[in-house]
Amino acid sequence: MTTLLTPTREGLYCPAGGFYIDPVRPVDRALITHGHSDHARAGHRAVLATRDTLAIMALRYGENFCESAQAVAYGESVNVNSVEATFHPAGHVLGSAQICVWDGKRRIVVSGDYKRAEDPTCAPFEPIRCDVFISEATFGLPVFRHPDARREVGKLLASLALFPERAHLVGAYSLGKAQRMIALIRQAGYDRPIWIHGALEKITEYYQQAGIELGDIRKVTAQDRPNLAGEIILCPPSSIQDVWSRKFPDPVAAFASGWMRVRARARQRGVELPLIVSDHADWDDLRATIRETQCEELWVTHGEADALAHWAATIGLKAMPLHLVGYGDEEEASEAAA
Amino acid sequence: MNRFAELLDRVAFEHSRNGKLRLLADYFRTAGDPERGWALAAITGALTFRHAKPGLIRALIAERTDPVLFGMSYDYVGDLSETVALLWPAPEGGMGHNAPPPPSLADVVHTLDATPKAGLPRALAELLDQLDETGRWALLKLITGGLRVGASARLAKTALASLGDLDPNAIEEIWPGLTPPYLDLFAWAEGRADRPQTSDPAPFHSPMLAHAVEEADLSTLSPADFIAEWKWDGIRVQAVVGRAPDGQRVGRLYSRTGEDISSAFPDVMEIICSDGFGEAAIDGELLVVREGRVEPFGALQQRLNRKKVDAKLVAQHPAHVRAYDLLAANGEDLRTLPFVERRKRLAAFLARGEPARFDLSPTVPFESWEDIAAFRRDPSLAGAQDAAPAIEGLMLKRADSIYVPGRPKGLWWKWKRDPFTVDAVLMYAQRGHGKRSSFYSDYTFGVWRPGPHGEELTPVGKAYFGFTDAELRQLDKWVREHTTNRFGPVREVEANRTTGLVLEIAFEGVQRSTRHKSGVAMRFPRVARIRWDKPAREADRLESLEALVGERKQA
Known part of the structure; x- marks a missing residue:
């Protein structure tokens, strides 16, 4: 086993570089893969991340979320002490990156959270050849095979046609999922205004400022709620059971998540x-991704780590579930696992 | 098949009855023949696949997956059909460019029907290869008999009736004579053909129902026009016997909604199918009668909702029909005769054959509405004696009423006895579904009993209706403000000697129960009043419920 990266209580640690990747407690130097709150926490001294991830952290935690922030572009390499770190798109949410660390001998890719399905709101995942691939496994069981998202959006629009007198509340995590849902709904040709809960406002505006076309977006006010029959309203998943949802006309509770499988x-x-x-x-x-990286070793950070590691062993990889604590706690603690 | 599967998947998640009806009606309108007819058969339980057992499905998936991954997946999903549907690998090389369209439900029915048992694994695997995940899930549920999708046969027929302007009961009446894929039925519902001619020798007759009456309503009615009977606390049934063209006797027992419940009551069926019974359609109440005494509803409950029954259960809870109307006899429709005449014929019919397990529901002679009010309070005044626990109230039927299906105005009335009530303390509240998903609307309540550290509350039941929308908002607010603990959708609320909300719960009876920690189970509990005024420590004690086991209220 390499000592280039090592799992610790705080998260993955690089002794030679003196930095952590996505640490769950405050540390001196952190490299952050993406803005979901279980990966990007406040309180580190120095943070290295993509420009979008830094901006999202500032939106959530305030401008002073760390002492010093340094932005890295996709494909750019940064030397941290004797180690070279390169950020590559992970296709998860806007600004999400895989972090490739290289000490001149071994190359390790930390995927963060990632997806391969098409997403009009962020740069697509790029497979990176490496010696060790550190993967998530949120949906690392063979029962999780996500259908084409367009088909799911079709279900929503069909329901809207059948129940035009009901408000359609779509639970979606506020960073990434909500904006992707809006973009997918637009791709399906829906051009009416799409309504959003106030909690989605800041991030959605940031996406729009970043040049992502989302069409006519309106924030729901208390007076609007009774009048939104036949409309699509995006909100944080917990709002559907909240007092907030009451004033809508006979709401249909929808939820956009891989867990719905x-x-x-x-x-x-x-x-x-x-x-x-x-x-x-x-x-x-x-x-498919693990194979494309041509790695010899697979580490699994969180999720269904045992199942994925079991499979990896059957194709001859050295596989190790890390069971890192603090990731994928769903929206109770954060809102990453969707 | 994929489209039908999508319908099932959607209906299973829809909470509102109206929403389910709309989804079903939309499907029936657009799916086309014969697909929609097979779908109707699947939902109403008219399709059975004898040879497909869970073992066969396990064997198929074992050939295709790593056993460790299958085990982890099954653990996670918790349902065999769904696990297999999700895990099923795409066929090698896909289905190819010129792949045939995925099988329809009709294809599935024909394939499985035409395949001998030995060929079934291969045929089933081929079907699974061609379907998508939802299609595979529905197919596996269908063939293993686990198609519980929250859409009853009645709901499907009601949706079908809505395509035209039909009464769902009109469909029930001809249903037993129809066979899938019901082309004639759909043609009728859509107004393209006449009502299908069925030659069912033992058809269901849509029942005549009564309106609830209050004491004040009675003053406008003349007692001399009415015949009174006890309202029995069983379930409404129809026992119908006819003769098929080949001379074979056909007997059926129907529930109030036309569901064929014959198989659950072999003891009744044995009587009506015997030669001495005659051909007739009898409307009556199904009860459990042991040694001449009617048992409380709980005894009958043991026999309901069972596809098959064992001899021991039948012996312990013998079924009985208390007859109150005769709708047809020897091929003659009697529904246009006045009630008093039908009753005479019913009495004569029962006197002639003296069939076991059948008797005539007695009339209750009376002079005035005051008499009726007194009998309602205490049935023993009118000679009900030890049958009183099985009496739910009184029925008042106009002597000259013809038998009108549905709930016609002014002919039949029911006057129920007052329910029991108990003052209980709210202990837990759970969020509702659908419209109520943001409200804590399902309430678990308890009563006091002695515990190791003094008086403690023991849960005795759950109620989720009986209150107005305004009261629901007040209850919800109270729950949110007095929460002491949360378990997922459930909140535990303050409930002790000093603080707690007392609910007056109305209910129809109490039974001993081994499933409930308190040892008692209430029938049909609902919130009668919110006792904002009553201190929690003054709520009722468990003894008061225990004393009511098997009792009917004597007001």
Whole structure:
């Protein structure tokens, strides 16, 4: 096993570079893969991340979320002490990156969260050849095979046509999923205004400023709620069970998440219209990606690590589940796993 | 098949009855023949696949997946059909460019029907290869008999009726004579053809129902026009016997909605199918009667909703039909006769054959509405004696009423007895579904009993209706403000000697129960009043419920 990176309580640590990647506690120097709150936490001294990730952290934690922030472009290499770190698109949310670390001998890619499915709101994932690939496994079970997101959006629009007198509330995490849903709905030719909960406003505006075309977006006010029959309203998933949802006309509770693949999960949440749209790689894409990296060793950070490691061993890889604590705690603690 | 599967998947998640109806009606309108007819058959349970067992499905998936990954997946999903549907690998090399369209539900039915048992694994695997995930899930649910999608047969028929302007009961009446894929039925519903001629020798007759009455309503009615009977606390049934063209006797027992429940009551079927019974359609109440005594509803409940019954259960809870109307006899439709005449014929019919397990529901003689009010309070005044626990109230039927399907105005009335009530303390509240998903609307309540550290609350039931929308908002607010603990969608609320919300719960009876920690289970509990005024420590104690086991209220 290499000592270029090593799992610690704080997260993955690079002793030679003196930095952590996505640390879950405050540290001196952090490299951040993306802006979801379980990966990007406040309180580090120095932070290295993409410009979009830094901007998202500032939106969430305030401008002073760290002492010193340094922006890195995709493909750009930064030397941290004796180690070279390069950021590559991960296709997860706007600004999300895989971080490739190289000490001149070994190349390790930390994927962060990633997906391979098409997403009009962020740069597509780039497979990087490496010795060790450190993957997530949020949906690392063979039952998770996400359908084409366009089909799921079709379900939403069909329901809207059948129930024009009902408001359609779509639960979606505020960073990434909500904006991707809007973009997908637009791609399907829907051109009416799309309404959003106030909690989605800042990030959605940031996406628009970044040049992502989302059409006519309106924030829902208290007075609007009774009048939104037949409209699409995006909101944080927890808002659907919240007092907030009451004033809408006979709302249909939809939820856009990879977890909706398993019916019991959707039922537990009281979802009426499960939309299987995920910002994580599914089982087939996890396996294809691992193969493309041509890695010899696979480490799995979080999610269904045992199943993915079991599969990797069957194709002759050295595989190791890390069971890092603090990632993928869904929206209770954060909102990464969607 | 994929389209039908999508419908099932959507209906299963829809909470509102109206929403389910719309989804079903939309499907029936657009799916086309014969696909929609097979879909109707699947939902109403008219399709059975004898040879497809879970073992066969396990064997198929074992050939295709890593056992460790299958085990982890099954653990995670918790449902075999769904796990297999999700795991099923895409066929080698895909289905190819010129792949045939995926199989329709009709294709699936024909394939499985025409395949001998030995060929089934291969045929099933081929179908699974051609379907998408939702299609595979629906197929596996369908063939293993696990198609519980929250759409009853009745709901599907109601949706079908809505295509035209039909009464769902009109469909029920001809249903037993119809066969999938029901082309004639759809043609009728869409106004393209006449009502299908069915030659069912033992058809269901749409029942006549009564309106609820209050004491004040009675003053406008003349007692002399009415015949009174007890309202029995069982389930409404129709026992119908006819003769098929080949001379074979056909007997069926129907529920109030026309569901064929014959298989659950072999004891009744044995009587009506015997030669001595005659051909007739009898409207009556199904009860459990042991040694001449009617048992409380709980005893009948043991026999309901079972596809098959064992001899022991039948012996322990013998079924009985208390007859109150005769709709047809020896091929003659009697529904246009006045009630008093039908009753005479019913009495004569039962006197002639004296069939076991059948008797005539007695009339209750009375002079005035005051008499009726007194009998309602205490049935023993009118000679009900030890049958009183099985009496739910009184029925008042106009002597001259013809038998009108549905709920016609002014002919039949029901006057129910007052429910029991208990003052209980709110302990837990759970979020509702659909429109109520943002409200804590399902309430678990308890009563006091002695515990190791003094009086403690023991949960005795759950109620989720009986209150107005305004009261629901007040209850929801109270729950949110008095939460002490959360478990997913459930909140535990303050409930102790000093603080707690008392709910007056109305209910129809109490049974011993081994499933409930308190040892008792209430029938049909609902919130009668919110006792904002009553201190929690003054709520009722468990003894008061225990004393009511098997009792009917004597007001």
